[in-house]
Amino acid sequence: MKAAVVAVSVFAALIALLFGTSGPDPDSVPTAEEVAGRTMSPFCEGLTLNECPHSKSTALRAQIESMVGEGSTNREIDEWMARNYGIASQGRPGAGLAWLAPPALAVLGLIAVFGVIRGRKTPPTITELPAVELSDDDEARFTADFQGYTRGSE
Amino acid sequence: MDLGAFGRAILLAAFFCAAVSLVFSTASARRRDERLAVSGRRALYSAVILVTAASLLMVAALFARDFSLGYVARYSSRSTTPVYTLTALWAGMEGSLLFWTLLTCIYAATAAAVQRKRRPELTPIATAVLSCIVAFFLGLLAFAANPFATVSPIPPDGSGLNPLLQSPFMAIHPVLLYLGFTGFAVPFAFAFASLVTGRLDVGWFTSTRRWTVVAWSFLTIGIILGGAWAYMELGWGGYWAWDPVENASLLPWLTGTAFLHSVMIQERRQMLKVWNVALILGTYCLAIFGTFLTRSGLLSSVHTFSESPIGKMFLPFLAVMLVVAFGLLGYRYEKLRSHRHLESMFSREAMFLFNNLLLVTIAFTVLWGTLYPVFVEALSGDKISVGPPFFNTVVGPMALALVGLAGIGPLVAWRRGSGRSLKRQIAVPAISGAFTIVVLALLQVRSAGAMFGLGLTVFVATATLGEFARGAAAHRGARPFGLLKGLVTVVGGNRRRYGGYIVHLGVVLICLGISGTAFRLTWSGVLAPGDTFSLGSYDIGYESARTFETDEKQVKMAVMSVGRDGKKVAELTPQRNLHFAQNQPQSEIGLRTTLSEDLYLVLTQMDAQNRVTLRAWLNPLVAWIWIGGAFMALGMLVILSGRPPEQRRVSSKVREAERVAIPA
Numbered sequence: 059m060k061a062a063v064v065a066v067s068v069f070a071a072l073i074a075l076l077f078g079t080s081g082p083d084p085d086s087v088p089t090a091e092e093v094a095g096r097t098m099s100p101f102c103e104g105l106t107l108n109e110c111p112h113s114k115s116t117a118l119r120a121q122i123e124s125m126v127g128e129g130s131t132n133r134e135i136d137e138w139m140a141r142n143y144g145i146a147s148q149g150r151p152g153a154g155l156a157w158l159a160p161p162a163l164a165v166l167g168l169i170a171v172f173g174v175i176r177g178r179k180t181p182p183t184i185t186e187l188p189a190v191e192l193s194d195d196d197e198a199r200f201t202a203d204f205q206g207y208t209r210g211s212e
Numbered sequence: 213m214d215l216g217a218f219g220r221a222i223l224l225a226a227f228f229c230a231a232v233s234l235v236f237s238t239a240s241a242r243r244r245d246e247r248l249a250v251s252g253r254r255a256l257y258s259a260v261i262l263v264t265a266a267s268l269l270m271v272a273a274l275f276a277r278d279f280s281l282g283y284v285a286r287y288s289s290r291s292t293t294p295v296y297t298l299t300a301l302w303a304g305m306e307g308s309l310l311f312w313t314l315l316t317c318i319y320a321a322t323a324a325a326v327q328r329k330r331r332p333e334l335t336p337i338a339t340a341v342l343s344c345i346v347a348f349f350l351g352l353l354a355f356a357a358n359p360f361a362t363v364s365p366i367p368p369d370g371s372g373l374n375p376l377l378q379s380p381f382m383a384i385h386p387v388l389l390y391l392g393f394t395g396f397a398v399p400f401a402f403a404f405a406s407l408v409t410g411r412l413d414v415g416w417f418t419s420t421r422r423w424t425v426v427a428w429s430f431l432t433i434g435i436i437l438g439g440a441w442a443y444m445e446l447g448w449g450g451y452w453a454w455d456p457v458e459n460a461s462l463l464p465w466l467t468g469t470a471f472l473h474s475v476m477i478q479e480r481r482q483m484l485k486v487w488n489v490a491l492i493l494g495t496y497c498l499a500i501f502g503t504f505l506t507r508s509g510l511l512s513s514v515h516t517f518s519e520s521p522i523g524k525m526f527l528p529f530l531a532v533m534l535v536v537a538f539g540l541l542g543y544r545y546e547k548l549r550s551h552r553h554l555e556s557m558f559s560r561e562a563m564f565l566f567n568n569l570l571l572v573t574i575a576f577t578v579l580w581g582t583l584y585p586v587f588v589e590a591l592s593g594d595k596i597s598v599g600p601p602f603f604n605t606v607v608g609p610m611a612l613a614l615v616g617l618a619g620i621g622p623l624v625a626w627r628r629g630s631g632r633s634l635k636r637q638i639a640v641p642a643i644s645g646a647f648t649i650v651v652l653a654l655l656q657v658r659s660a661g662a663m664f665g666l667g668l669t670v671f672v673a674t675a676t677l678g679e680f681a682r683g684a685a686a687h688r689g690a691r692p693f694g695l696l697k698g699l700v701t702v703v704g705g706n707r708r709r710y711g712g713y714i715v716h717l718g719v720v721l722i723c724l725g726i727s728g729t730a731f732r733l734t735w736s737g738v739l740a741p742g743d744t745f746s747l748g749s750y751d752i753g754y755e756s757a758r759t760f761e762t763d764e765k766q767v768k769m770a771v772m773s774v775g776r777d778g779k780k781v782a783e784l785t786p787q788r789n790l791h792f793a794q795n796q797p798q799s800e801i802g803l804r805t806t807l808s809e810d811l812y813l814v815l816t817q818m819d820a821q822n823r824v825t826l827r828a829w830l831n832p833l834v835a836w837i838w839i840g841g842a843f844m845a846l847g848m849l850v851i852l853s854g855r856p857p858e859q860r861r862v863s864s865k866v867r868e869a870e871r872v873a874i875p876a
Binding site: 091106151163 | 573585594596598605686706
């Protein structure tokens with residue numbers, strides 16, 4: 059039960075985080091730098107306008123700068139980009155499944171981890187210890203810890 | 213017989229040998245006949261010799277400028293320098309497949325030779341699996357993507373190597389990536405063999421763990437050098453663009469990293485056996501998937517080869533691999549299932565589980581984001597793109613959490629940690645990290661990602677260095693020594709542990725470098741000779757233009773003076789070149805790099821009046837990414853310099869402790 063509560067809380071937090079940051083506030087006026095940093099360039103495969111060195115990209119950045127100067131909002135700029143260059147310029151999927159899938163997997167995994175941890179059936183016994191390599195470093199640390207423990211209990 | 217026919221004959225012979233090796237090795241496993249196993253291995257060795265001969269023949273043809281071969285004509289020219297003539301071997305689709313096959317063959321033959329005595333029960337099936345993989349690639353080369361195909365009429369000169377590939381990084385980056393991708397075939401084959409034979413003890417991974425570390429190391433360095441190539445050659449001011457092919461290389465790296473961590477739980481506690489097998493099977497399948505992506509034309513990228521029918525041939529191969537491997541895993545599930553359980557959420561095992569959860573979720577996110585546009589287009593016909601805005605948002609927080617775990621994990625004990633001990637050890641790193649965040653907040657840093665990134669960097673670095681200090685203090689009790697000798701003694705005492713910590717320090721430095729992105733400044737504009745502009749603390753002046761021609765290209769160069777505090781500190785010469793053979797323009801960046809920041813200039817245009825269109829970036833901390841990569845490489849060398857698991861002693865002290873603690 060406790061695990062489920064934690065899992066659901068984490069899920070809710072992740073969803074809030076993702077949707078809170080999945081796009082800019084549509085009604086605010088951004089800076090040209092913000093728009094160029096999140097808008098995919100139609101002239102450079104896989105690069106944002108900010109990164110694309112193509113001369114047409116420079117012209118498009120100047121165009122966006124003038125739109126920002128005139129007070130255009132995020133929504134207006136995105137719509138203008140979509141009209142002229144297609145929705146691919148947004149560089150991110152719309153709200154929905156695309157954003158939900160990764161946190162959903164994270165939560166499922168989290169539930170599985172809690173399941174593994176809470177699923178123990180038998181109390182641990184020393185017989186379960188496998189014989190493992192004890193390196194020189196382990197030995198030194200063990201000895202130092204043991205000496206510290208002995209001093210502490212004196 | 214002409215060179216083309218001779219080369220193809222060699223490939224056909226190699227294909228035949230690989231097929232014979234597959235049949236004999238499988239038969240030897242079924243009949244438990246050592247003679248058949250020997251024949252299978254010899255057939256595989258013959259395939260290696262033949263593929264090596266085919267590769268050398270191709271290299272000879274490239275150096276001899278034998279343009280009767282279409283591949284030589286497309287990827288080299290009479291003016292190509294010797295280094296890039298060799299690079300042409302993996303610059304094109306067919307050559308890169310030949311090179312991939314050569315590396316797979318070398319790994320396969322070496323693994324078969326080394327493991328035949330160590331793991332005689334697994335080696336025949338593993339050899340059969342490796343031969344099957346080699347045969348698939350040789351089949352592609354012999355029947356679908358023949359690098360020795362001839363052209364007629366023979367052109368007087370070749371097209372030459374793509375100018376973007378004419379970089380020292382491209383001479384080495386694909387080699388390392390391929391060494392990484394192909395290297396995962398060995399643990400894949402041994403995991404597969406353990407499933408087939410039912411020998412599911414720790415044997416399969418103790419004997420292949422070093423192979424996994426080697427493959428992972430090559431892949432890691434390959435990815436970092438790929439970033440360096442993108443930074444130096446592509447001229448967009450960045451090093452990672454979440455490009456589909458970059459993503460494809462990241463996928464097996466992520467699952468391979470998860471495997472290298474979770475396998476420690478199996479070693480210590482005999483748990484997570486199903487998970488570990490699934491991870492290593494998935495890692496090689498993802499490596500093949502990446503190869504499919506770059507060759508199928510499914511996604512477009514600066515890294516992809518042109519669309520080719522061989523891409524479609526990877527799909528059935530990948531499907532068969534997935535179905536058979538994971539089908540076997542399902543079949544052996546009960547036998548693999550561990551009856552041990554984690555005892556506490558507050559244990560090293562739990563930290564590794566969270567690490568795995570994050571790595572696998574990041575891998576899923578990267579795969580999902582890469583393929584999402586394909587799904588959307590297939591279902592709705594809409595063309596969308598998924599790029600940095602999606603990946604940075606979703607992967608960024610998970611990556612930060614992962615870095616944080618690298619600091620906490622080593623401080624928590626196996627089985628059940630002690631809260632008091634952890635509090636004592638974590639106090640200094642946590643205070644240092646929190647202090648960093650507070651200072652950045654006071655400095656009015658607005659990027660939350662950068663604040664947490666830098667805070668975590670300090671936290672993990674302090675925690676990791678604290679581990680070195682604790683190790684040194686423990687050793688010093690027995691033997692007093694100086695700092696350097698102490699470091700060597702500590703690291704030598706457990707190379708795997710401290711090698712891992714050095715890798716973690718490398719990750720921390722890379723995190724530091726990436727955090728610098730938040731403070732990036734850019735400038736773009738048109739300048740006439742004599743104009744100046746400012747970027748950060750730099751004053752940059754356009755002094756003059758130079759234009760000249762070489763045999764291969766026309767060069768337009770802007771001479772830029774870089775000043776700071778009234779003093780000239782550098783002269784940068786960004787160029788815009790036109791390569792005649794390919795009729796392809798290309799920018800050469802002007803770069804001034806220091807530990808604190810890079811000044812990065814790109815010339816995008818120069819008109820008849822010598823006015824230049826210039827972009828400038830001030831990229832803070834980028835150098836730390838490359839330094840972090842070097843740390844990671846050093847850490848991997850330390851890990852690999854340790855004794856192989858087979859040669860390690862199982863501590864008699866542990867056995868003695870068990871004997872005393874548990875009286876018969």
